[in-house]
Amino acid sequence: MKKIITLVAVCIAVLACKQEKPLxxxxYRINGTVTGLENGEVYLINYPDVDTVIVKNGKFTIENNIKEKVQALYMAxxxxxxxxxxxxxxxxxxxxxxxxxxxxxQDFSKSKLTGSISQDDQYRLDKIRIEIADNYKEEQNYFDSVREKYSEAAKAGASEEELEAIKYEDNDARGKLEPMWEKQKEATLQFIKDNPKSYVSLQSLRYQISDLKYNEAKAILEQLNPAYLKTELGKGIINDIExxxxxxxxxxxxNFETVDINGDSLKLDDFKGKYVLIxxxxxxCVPCRKGNPHLISLYNKYHPKGLEILGxxxxxxxxxxxxxxxxxDGxxxxxxxxxxLEYKKGTYERINMDxxxxxxxxxxxxxxxILVGPDGIIVGRYGGGGEDDAAxxxxxxxLFETN
Known part of the structure; x- marks a missing residue:
């Protein structure tokens, strides 16, 4: 259970003063005014830490240490x-x-922070993304309705088969939103290129990396604020790009060595001398399941000629x-x-990552x-930053029809 630390609302008295106490x-210091809550509590989350913030007469103040030039927090x-x-x-x-x-x-997402340049940049990017989303309201409503349908079905104790059917609906709903997400990704990438020194560009790049080639990502990285690249976020992004x-x-x-679905030992080297599609x-994963019939047809066609598939x-x-x-799925x-994938028992801390x-x-x-050649060298990547299934x-x- 997370430890909750009560923050003393030291600024109630300070706000009454004509001159604010120097920082x-x-x-950092946040002077807060709350609409819709006169007295009560809200929460400041700097994961995994959670602080309770006391609201009195619709106001609160938070003052705390900040370890980096910019820090992401949540009010909840x-x-x-x-x-x-x-x-x-x-x-x-x-x-x-x-x-x-x-x-x-009443709606925390409509809150407004002023005095932070980074937050101002975030609002600018949000505005761009919202303008794109406004053209897909019907698709978003459909997507939300399907997600609500799944949630209600799960609460009602629906069977696995019923829930799986709704997952397929969810996949279709996602497909209708793909054009919106693609336009938002393009707009975000352009924002990063236009504002390379912004912390928001560094933060946003983390979610763009998987769609970039190494040289493109490296070129963008070299334009970012060097000070931000020294932060934990920056170091993580550098690692992700590598x-x-x-x-x-x-x-x-x-190469890897593990145990297969039947409990038998298996390693990639077992396939040396053959083409293997991993x-x-x-x-x-609904798209994975929907693609299995096509994989079966490929296996039946090319396995007699030497193709192996490893799921x-x-x-x-x-x-x-x-x-x-x-x-x-046969x-x-x-x-x-x-x-x-392994986690330390009772936590989300990953172990044995190697x-x-x-x-x-x-x-x-x-x-x-991933298509691996007989010599152990990768010859193709499809999906997830690579080419499509047609390729x-x-x-x-x-490889198999010209030989």
Missing amino acids: EDGN KSPNLQQMKREEVASLLIEPKIMDLDLNY KLRIGIPGAKAA DFWASW VSDDDRAHDKWKKAVEK IGIWHHVLRG KDISDSYNIHTLPTK MDAKLAE
């Missing part, structure tokens, strides 16, 4: 961030200065669902293993397929 070096209606709706949380980018927050208790060099055509395929998928599933915490999906005709097959191929979206089909035809 100490290395600190409850201490559990993971269970909150959009209107119950406000995302803030704070800086070591005095800032003002107009907090809307990972773009693995799991791509021309790179050596990472299919990264999951039982809960690597992201179902380490759902072995039964993994095995049921393999059986239901894909037990090829090899299957789990990715090797055994995670997906990490060793820089897998960040499902489905993604995969063409490559397999080139």
Whole structure:
């Protein structure tokens, strides 16, 4: 259970003063005015820490240390961030200065922070993304209705089959929103290029990396604010960009040794001398499941000529669902293993990361397929930063139908 620390509302008296108390070096201060709550509590979340903020006469003040030049925090209606709706949380980018927050208790997302340059930049990017989203209101409403349908069905104890059917509806709803998301990604990338020194550009780049090639990502990185690159976020982004060099055509395929779905030992080297298509998928991934009939046709066509398929599933915490999906989809005709994702018991702290097959191929979206040649060198990547399935089909035809 998270420890909740009560912040003393030291500024109630200060606000009554004509001259505000000077800010100490290395600190930030937020003077808050709350609409919709006269007296009560709100929560400041700097994950995993949660502080209780006392609201008195519709006002509060937070003063605390800030470790970096910019820090992302959340103001929320409850201490559990993971269970909150959009209107119950406000995302803030704070800086070591005095800032003002107009907090809307009825809809936290409509709150307004002033005095932070980084937050101003975030509002500019938000405006661009919202203008794009405004053209897809019908699609968003449909998407929201399907998600609500799934939530209600789950609460009512619907069967796995019923929930799976709704997941397919969800996938269709997502498909209708793909054009919106694609335009938002393009607009965000342009914002990054136009505002390379902004902290928001650094923060936004993290979610763009998977769609970039290494040289493009590296060129953008070199334009960013050097001071921000020294932060934990910056170091993480540098590391993520370097990972773009693995799991791509021309790179050596990472070897691994694990246990297959039948409990037998399996390693990538077992396939040396053959072409092997590594299919990264999951039982809960609808696009993966929908693509299995096509994979079966490819396997039946090219396996007699030497193609092997190895399924690597992201179902380490759902072995039964993994095995049921393999059986239901009829894909037990090829090899299957789990990715090797492990957490320290009772936490979300990852362990044994060197055994995670997906990490060793820089897998960040499902489905993604990696085609490895007989010499252990990757010859194709499809989905997840690579080419599409049409390109995969063409490559397999080139390899097996011209020989």
